[in-house]
Amino acid sequence: MPGKKADAEAFASRWANKGNENQDTQRFWIDFYQSVLGVEDAVSRLEFEKPVSTDASAHEGYIDVFIPSAKTLVEQKSLGIDLAKEETRQGRKVTPAKQGSAYAQGMPLSQQPRYIIACNFAEFWVFDRERDSLCREPLFKLPLAELPKNLAAIQFLKGGAEAPATISRAVSVEAGKIMSKLHDLVAEAFDDPDTPENHHALSALMTRLMFLMFCEDSGLVAPNAFRDYVSHFQAGDLRRGLKDLFVWLDTKDEDRDKYAEPWLKKLPYMNGGLFREKTEIPPLSENFRHTLIVEGCQEFDWSGVSPTVFGSIFEGALSHDHRRANGQHFTSPENIHKVIDPLFLDALKAEFDEACAKPVAGGARTRALKELHEKIGGISILDPAAGSGNFLTESYLCLRQLENRILFELQGEQAWFSFEDSGDRDVLVSLKNFHGIELEDFACCVARTALWIAEKQADTDTAKVTQRVYQELPLTDYEGIVNANALRIDWNDVVSADEVDYVLGNPPFIGSSRLEDAQKEDRTAIFGKSAGLLDYVACWHKKAAEYMDGHRVRCAFVSTNSICQGQQVEPLWKPLFDNGVHIDFAYKTFVWDSQASDKANVHVVIVGFSKSPDMQPLLFSSTGATKADNINGYLSNAPDVFVEKRRQPLCSVPKMSRGGGAGDWGFLTLDEAEAHRLLTSYPALEQYIRPFSMGSEFIKGINRYCLWFAGLSGAELSKLPKEIRDRFDEIRKLRLASPRSGTQKRACAPWEFDEVKAPADGAFLAVPQVSSGRRKYIPVGFITNGTIPGNKLFFVEEADLYDFGIISSQFHNAWMRQVAGRLKSDYQYSNTIVYNNFVWPSPSASQKDEIRQCARDVLEARNAQRGATLADMYSPDKALFFSDLMKAHARLDAAVESAYGVDFGGDEERVVSHLFKLYAEKVGE
Structure with missing residues (x-):
């Protein structure tokens, strides 16, 4: 628990309107630590006037306050000093925070602080050097007077914790x-x-x-x-x-x-x-x-x-299992804005700026502002998976804030407008226009309460603008959140689509394999037999598409990224596109952030869609927004094509196969110690013990083995040691007990893998099925020691350096990132989806030779790193140590790009768009 509010109030009162840098710094910070943070040994925690060199010329400066346990440096100024203003220090102009940062850089690396605090006794500005090394923008600004109500924000100064990204969080x-x-x-x-x-x-x-x-x-x-x-x-x-x-x-x-x-x-x-x-x-x-x-x-x-995170607070009142079962996740305000800003708020703010820019003379400015005011007052929003109301609350607050800006501008033009003329209608944004559907009855109650709190806070802000008093209590009856299963009711029964402008939210994040029976029934009711592998969240997309039919409703949902990858794209997006839906904007995969203390590790996308044609498609990524000609179901600026399973490659290239499943319950597959024991006990088994690898072992360089008896005659099998034949008996029993008929049939040959798949000559190009989503390249490589590939490792028998070069290139990896499925953030490679649908270039002989040479350089760069595994070499955290390998990959990427006859400079979005166009042409031939 943070320090006591009463003690913080007393501290703020003691130091109000006073503070001299030279005379009061030490007393202020010792008092702060003892009274506000409740730290008894404050004197031993704090170092004052610590000398430090600020640059190579050894100009010495003095750190006002250094707090080693909290990794914090304080640059203290006197009361009244502007913390944003630059002043000359050691011959250059710097703000207090930048001066503190210069001191930090002059310290030994092991002692450098993470946080810089600029303080003038009246305010604390907190900077995080890990987020902003130049200390340009503070994490938060905390006035002394508001310290008592924000004690949680400064607890990191006790040491051992991180500073919050925002005070409200x-x-x-x-x-x-x-x-x-x-x-x-x-x-x-x-x-x-x-x-x-x-x-x-x-x-x-x-x-x-x-x-x-x-x-x-x-x-x-x-x-x-x-x-x-x-x-x-x-x-x-x-x-x-x-x-x-x-x-x-x-x-x-x-x-x-x-x-x-x-x-x-x-x-x-x-x-x-x-x-x-x-x-x-x-x-x-x-x-x-x-x-x-x-x-x-x-x-x-x-x-x-903040009422926006009111629902998140109640995550503490729900068990983790209960939340997961219902797919409940509470989105942060930052991510809510990724939905509402491009959906409606950015456009409204632009209209506001345009209205303010109109001439005052003749009343054009006032008319435009009043028209915009009427417009936002009529905006109606539905969240059909309302949860605790985060999206509705933030939307309401943002519209009230924009309304306040309009009222402020109108108030400045009393010649044209007065509040008396409009009666009580200065506040037009009303809770009656905010609707929700929520399955959990308690969440409905929380959502209504959050909106009431939002209304009262907004009224307080509006009163500052209009100088009017608004009714605080009693509350107004508000029944806008309906307790129902959104997938089993007609949304028009909650609010007619005629009256709704925007549908938004973050429907439940539940993967197809985790659906309960009732949820499967919900999905079947929406999609029928075509439900297939669709995640639960897809149901809300289909319902929204039906709801907006014939209306100018726009929709945007936060969703698991799986609905825009792999096998889910076609069954979800094709029927929607065929019915007139198009994607207006989209955020590519990013890590979802929650206000909760136990954050779920969910990778999501945001898709905004409608049947209204008058919006420029925008595609958002980590680098910002770009205009698109068309956004397809894979969230790429490319035609609306769908990548389906294909048994054979589109192009004339070597076949890629999946390794075999052992189906052995550990009786045929061996770790290194077990393999060594068997060889020691039965030397004759050497010819039957083969290296074995799944994708994980291949990437991590782990030695694993298997007993490989494929093709042996009965006479040869009967001569094997009894311990081995006993293993066959156990496998036979387990296969017969399996509910799968295919596994039961394989009980007749328990000495073989359930799937007997192995390269004929023991040499192949290996491609792991699962790989970390943080890697730029899936690690692939040649195996020549007779390894048996397991069912998590794909293999290409007839591959050469050219094939290795293409598969290792940015082009193939970019295609994989776009169309492969994912498990959380991990890539789920597939031969039928990724490899067989990939359109290869048509290089000249010299271009092909160049790709081979670059591929050879990649392999040589790997070989030079003795003792390093593929996991080491392709880890983004260790890229600095393997720069030669990354440079070799960059040359390979350039050679492959040249073979495609384009010059994108490695721009992945353009690479993917080009590949989709080639794919559309290829399948249309």
């Missing part, structure tokens, strides 16, 4: 810890917290408690009103006290008991439905009471909690 994570603790204390009091009724009651209680703490800290109720109420009850009576409170909060003023206790009268009528339902509350412990009063009400300031 730090506050939200800390709020989540408090709610999780309260949740667990209540859950253990239920006889069975996992029943649907008790789970709902627990979630409703947590939602109500958090909302009341927010109201108390944000001024919606009298200061400390909720804390004082709870404090009047001992633990044994608190259950009854909360039940009475919830009834009181749902009772109108005229119906209330006029003789109620004074501590109850302090709390106003809430309305809105949040306290209407009567749910069970179990007996509450003294530990719960103490945590609620001290940590929840007294020491934490809930007014700083």
Whole structure:
């Protein structure tokens, strides 16, 4: 738990409006560590006026405050100094943060701090050198006056933790810890917290408690009103006290008991439905009471909690297994903006700028602003997988912020506009236009509460612009979040498509192999027999496409990247494209980020689509946005083609086969120690023990072996050692017991692999099926020692240096990245999808020779690295140590690009677009 809020308030009060760099720095920071962070040994933690050289000429400077345990350097300035202003130091102009960074660079590498803090007693600006080595933009700025409500953001200064990316994220994570603790204390009091009724009651209680703490800290109720109420009850009576409170909060003023206790009268009528339902509350412990009063009400300031991440806080109130089963993930505000910005917000902001640029004379500017105001006031949004309301809440807040900007501009033109003229209609963005569908009833309650909080926060901001007072409580009834299975209802029954502008959200992330029976039934109801291998999230895409039919609805979903890769692309996107859908914008694969403390490692894409033709397609990647002629189902700027399984290569090239599955339960495959033991015990087995490799062993250089008896006669088999023949008996029994008929049939030859596949002469080009998605190139290579390839290793028997060169090139790897499936971030190579559909170049003889020579250079660069595995050499973390290999690959890439007759300079997006065009031409021949 962070330091106490009261101590931080006292510290902020002591240091308000004062502070001299030369006289007060040491007292300020010692006081900060002792009073705010609660660190008793503050003096030993802090180093003051630490000398350091700032450049090669050995000009010496002095670090104001150095905090080794927190990897932090402080550049302190006096009160009133502008932390953004450059001043001359050691002959050059620098900001305080850049001066601190120069000091950091002058320190020994092992001592250099990660964080730079620029402080002027009134503000703390925190910079992270790992994110921004030049210290141009701070992670966050924290005013001294706001320190008490943001204690979570500065806990990293105790040491052993990272600074948060934003203040709101730090506050939200800390709020989540408090709610999780309260949740667990209540859950253990239920006889069975996992029943649907008790789970709902627990979630409703947590939602109500958090909302009341927010109201108390944000001024919606009298200061400390909720804390004082709870404090009047001992633990044994608190259950009854909360039940009475919830009834009181749902009772109108005229119906209330006029003789109620004074501590109850302090709390106003809430309305809105949040306290209407009567749910069970179990007996509450003294530990719960103490945590609620001290940590929840007294020491934490809930007014700083962003309603957008309100739902994320309640991840602490759900078990990990429960979230995974329902595919629930709470998206960060940064990623929400990757959806809403290109979907509607960027265009609205551009309209605002255009309106402001119009001439004031004649009223053109005012008319444009008022028209835009009416437009945003009418925008209606549906999230059919609303969860705890993150997308709706952030969208609402952003539209209210834009509305405030419009009101501010209009207020400056009183000659043309006044709020009195418009009655009470200065606020047009209304919660009634924000709709959601959510399967979990408690999440519906959380989402509604988050939107209420957003509305109250937005009203506060608007009041600063309009100088008007808005009704704070009671809440307005809001039933915009419907509790239902979005895949089993008509979305028009929630809100007609005629009334909706945008559909958005992040539907459940559940892979095809993890679907429960009910979810499989949902998918079948949407796709019928064509459901195949589609992930659950695909259902929302199909429903949205049907919902927008005949309407100007635009949609954007965050989805698992698998729906735009491999075998899922054709069954999902082809029928949608055939029905008039087109992709308006898309974000290629990136790592999804959650506000939760236990973040799910999910790789996602964002796809915006519609049936409206008036939008320039935009393709987003890590390097920014580019305009596209067309975005296909693989999220490439290329024609709408679909790569299907193909048994034979499109081009006249050597066949690639998949290695065989052993089906041996470990009786035929051997590790190095077991192989050595058998050879020692039975030297005659040497001719039957062959090297064996899956893709992982090939990449990591692990020695593995197998017993290979394919083609032996009965007489030869009968002479094998009894230990080996006993292994055959075990395999036979296990194969017969298998539910697969094919495996049962192979019980007749238990001495052979389930799939007998091996290169005739024991030499081949090996391509691993699974490879890390962080690698630029899949490591492929020649094997000549008679290795038996397993079913995770593909092999090409007739390959030469030219074939190795093409498969190792950027062109082939870029194609693979686009069309192969993935397991999380790992590539899932396939001969039928990737290799057989790849269009090879038509090089001249000299170009082919050049590719062979470059391929030879790659192999020689590998051979020069004795003791290094392919995993080592192709690790992006170790690229510096294998620069010669990477240079050889770059020359190979250039040679292959030349063979294709193009000059893209290694631009992968252009490479992929070109390959898709060649593919479309090839399959159309």
